Amino acid sequence: xxxxxxxxxxxxxxxxxxxxxxxxxxxxxxxxxxxxxxxxxxxxxxxxxx
Numbered sequence: 278x279x280x281x282x283x284x285x286x287x288x289x290x291x292x293x294x295x296x297x298x299x300x301x302x303x304x305x306x307x308x309x310x311x312x313x314x315x316x317x318x319x320x321x322x323x324x325x326x327x
Contacts, residue, residue, distance in 0.1 A: 295314070
């Protein structure tokens with residue numbers, strides 16, 4: 278149940294949230310909002326893979 282929820286969230290993140298890797302964002306210059314989005318995507322991705 279938990280894994281399927283995170284897989285669904287991962288697909289939603291991929292379509293809705295921006296990809297900072299494509300923009301070649303420098304993490305040292307990222308704003309707090311951008312860092313929060315990166316953290317959220319990381320959290321969802323790691324839980325979807327486990």
